[in-house]
Amino acid sequence: MARVSSPASFDELKQxxxxxxxxxxxxxxxxxxxxxEHPNDMALGTVAAVAARAGVQPSAIIRFANSxxxxxxxxxxxxxxxxxxxxxxxxxxxxxxxxxxxxxxRKTNGTDSVLAQFTGDGIAALQHLRETTRPAxxxxxxxxxxxxxxxxLLGQGRAFPVAYYLYYAIARLDLRAHxxxxxxxxxxxxxxxxxxxxVLIAVSFKEYSRDVAAIVERAAARGVKVIALTDSPLSxxxxxxxxxxxxDQSPALPFRSLVAPMCLAQSLVVALGHQLASRGGSS
Amino acid sequence: MARVSSPASFDELKQxxxxxxxxxxxxxxxxxxxxxEHPNDMALGTVAAVAARAGVQPSAIIRFANSxxxxxxxxxxxxxxxxxxxxxxxxxxxxxxxxxxxxxxRKTNGTDSVLAQFTGDGIAALQHLRETTRPAxxxxxxxxxxxxxxxxLLGQGRAFPVAYYLYYAIARLDLRAHxxxxxxxxxxxxxxxxxxxxVLIAVSFKEYSRDVAAIVERAAARGVKVIALTDSPLSxxxxxxxxxxxxDQSPALPFRSLVAPMCLAQSLVVALGHQLASRGGSS
DNA sequence: TATATGATAGAATATTCATTCCAAACTATC
DNA sequence: GATAGTTTGGAATGAATATTCTATCATATA
Numbered sequence: 001m002a003r004v005s006s007p008a009s010f011d012e013l014k015q016x017x018x019x020x021x022x023x024x025x026x027x028x029x030x031x032x033x034x035x036x037e038h039p040n041d042m043a044l045g046t047v048a049a050v051a052a053r054a055g056v057q058p059s060a061i062i063r064f065a066n067s068x069x070x071x072x073x074x075x076x077x078x079x080x081x082x083x084x085x086x087x088x089x090x091x092x093x094x095x096x097x098x099x100x101x102x103x104x105x106r107k108t109n110g111t112d113s114v115l116a117q118f119t120g121d122g123i124a125a126l127q128h129l130r131e132t133t134r135p136a137x138x139x140x141x142x143x144x145x146x147x148x149x150x151x152x153l154l155g156q157g158r159a160f161p162v163a164y165y166l167y168y169a170i171a172r173l174d175l176r177a178h179x180x181x182x183x184x185x186x187x188x189x190x191x192x193x194x195x196x197x198x199v200l201i202a203v204s205f206k207e208y209s210r211d212v213a214a215i216v217e218r219a220a221a222r223g224v225k226v227i228a229l230t231d232s233p234l235s236x237x238x239x240x241x242x243x244x245x246x247x248d249q250s251p252a253l254p255f256r257s258l259v260a261p262m263c264l265a266q267s268l269v270v271a272l273g274h275q276l277a278s279r280g281g282s283s
Numbered sequence: 284m285a286r287v288s289s290p291a292s293f294d295e296l297k298q299x300x301x302x303x304x305x306x307x308x309x310x311x312x313x314x315x316x317x318x319x320e321h322p323n324d325m326a327l328g329t330v331a332a333v334a335a336r337a338g339v340q341p342s343a344i345i346r347f348a349n350s351x352x353x354x355x356x357x358x359x360x361x362x363x364x365x366x367x368x369x370x371x372x373x374x375x376x377x378x379x380x381x382x383x384x385x386x387x388x389r390k391t392n393g394t395d396s397v398l399a400q401f402t403g404d405g406i407a408a409l410q411h412l413r414e415t416t417r418p419a420x421x422x423x424x425x426x427x428x429x430x431x432x433x434x435x436l437l438g439q440g441r442a443f444p445v446a447y448y449l450y451y452a453i454a455r456l457d458l459r460a461h462x463x464x465x466x467x468x469x470x471x472x473x474x475x476x477x478x479x480x481x482v483l484i485a486v487s488f489k490e491y492s493r494d495v496a497a498i499v500e501r502a503a504a505r506g507v508k509v510i511a512l513t514d515s516p517l518s519x520x521x522x523x524x525x526x527x528x529x530x531d532q533s534p535a536l537p538f539r540s541l542v543a544p545m546c547l548a549q550s551l552v553v554a555l556g557h558q559l560a561s562r563g564g565s566s
Numbered sequence: 567t568a569t570a571t572g573a574t575a576g577a578a579t580a581t582t583c584a585t586t587c588c589a590a591a592c593t594a595t596c
Numbered sequence: 597g598a599t600a601g602t603t604t605g606g607a608a609t610g611a612a613t614a615t616t617c618t619a620t621c622a623t624a625t626a
Contacts, residue, residue, distance in 0.1 A: 040368045057575055084367040085323045114554040119413040122546045123406050130402040161444030233301045234316055258545050263405045271397040330584055340605050
């Protein structure tokens with residue numbers, strides 16, 4: 001087994017290259033320097049392209065990879081690619097810490113690791129929410145709500161808790177709030193009450209409810225302002241909306257969580273409360 | 284020259300995909316969704332790999348690229364790669380967000396800082412939840428639920444979204460779930476259906492609903508197993524419960540959040556799902 | 567100076583990959 | 597219910613790519 005080492009993380013690779021640097025031939029040193037200085041080229045380029053940029057022969061690149069214990073350039077390149085998708089260091093470190101904690105728990109107890117998993121995912125989702133939400137959208141949504149005559153809340157299935165929470169919280173601000181809950185099968189009829197100086201807050205996640213999409217479309221066509229709370233810019237309600245929040249469920253989690261949407265909903269309502277308090281405290 | 288458009292930046296591409304989404308065929312829509320949800324896969328994968336992950340044929344990927352005005356997949360992939368090398372995505376987004384925040388804060392009374400506040404609070408709440416929840420309680424709650432004949436869900440006001448979520452999620456596990464929603468004012472009557480081999484999951488926060496407390500008391504007296512989701516061991520429902528989770532809203536926050544209870548609820552349901560799958564996969 | 571050892575360049579090769587093409591399936595229209 | 601027009605799946609193709617191999621070159625040692 002020629003390969004005693006061959007790190008899978010970029011940080012380890014960096015250390016390995018540094019420690020082996022002394023033993024390398026001059027051409028291989030040249031490549032080592034290039035690799036550490038241009039990790040992006042290493043990650044995305046072909047052997048020919050990297051060789052050209054580094055001023056060496058393609059075969060030298062392969063020898064470099066082999067000398068570090070990798071099967072070939074492609075094998076080495078994986079490490080450089082992992083660096084690109086890992087995200088910013090601090091973010092990744094936090095996730096890693098959580099994951100390690102989760103693994104430690106798995107040894108002790110199975111059910112508890114589920115909680116560790118979801119709190120970890122939840123924290124990641126909240127960080128992602130904060131990083132990707134555009135402040136301008138928040139501001140616009142709040143000012144639309146502050147001017148609204150009536151606020152209608154719509155959400156079905158998994159999205160319903162979010163809609164209900166918004167209804168509950170907005171009603172407590174003494175705004176006129178109406179929850180479209182579809183009791184008795186009159187969802188579409190309830191929605192017809194919304195007029196052009198009203199606002200409809202629609203919440204919908206995959207797989208998007210047909211009813212919600214249809215109601216949003218008709219409301220938008222009538223001139224009702226729509227604020228969408230969804231999970232993708234391709235969502236059927238995002239395209240119709242005046243303001244659309246895409247709470248991206250951070251990359252491919254097996255279970256969808258309501259943590260981020262709930263947090264966004266609360267932030268919206270509290271920001272709205274501040275706005276109302278600071279401007280006209282009247283009526 | 285067929286190509287009138289074909290953005291070179293990822294943000295423009297996102298917009299282009301969103302706007303063209305409606306005109307695309309179903310298979311192409313499928314790819315569009317995948318592309319926006321898994322930009323890293325698009326950036327680093329081969330056509331075959333991307334096609335496999337998206338569940339389509341390689342040729343469909345090429346067609347997708349062509350329909351957006353690109354020469355082929357490689358041409359399209361450049362855009363996704365540019366996103367990766369423009370600095371790690373979340374880092375760049377964070378910088379942008381920060382810059383925008385500074386401007387937005389100046390115009391408004393810090394609408395955006397509200398979001399920063401609540402994501403921060405949410406993270407703290409989740410960490411607190413993780414640290415204070417006793418694994419033994421999770422295990423007991425799951426095993427009680429796994430043996431239940433029927434599961435009743437109860438929560439009013441601010442707690443209702445949590446109860447509804449539990450109802451929704453448990454029903455999807457093919458368990459017999461019943462939401463006590465009090466429509467038509469028959470809350471107490473609905474609750475009388477719970478028998479001694481049933482479980483009642485009650486959710487209640489300060490100020491505790493009188494109805495919920497009363498229902499829990501009567502149910503517990505009849506021998507119904509009660510799982511409480513509340514915010515203090517002194518809560519009127521905690522004392523009656525077989526298992527009680529106290530999701531303490533970490534030290535004196537001005538606004539109560541549902542982030543932690545929601546996360547706990549999801550963890551419970553998923554742990555229950557695992558339990559059911561591992562034990563009797565029958566029914 | 568002669569020889570042995572290791573490194574290098576560049577051509578040759580085998581593999582992987584993007585792309586194209588065509589038949590089959592599907593839709594909408596008359 | 598038949599037909600024209602799209603859309604789709606999957607094999608075929610040709611280009612691009614990583615890797616291997618060998619002759620040459622440099623270097624150190626006797």
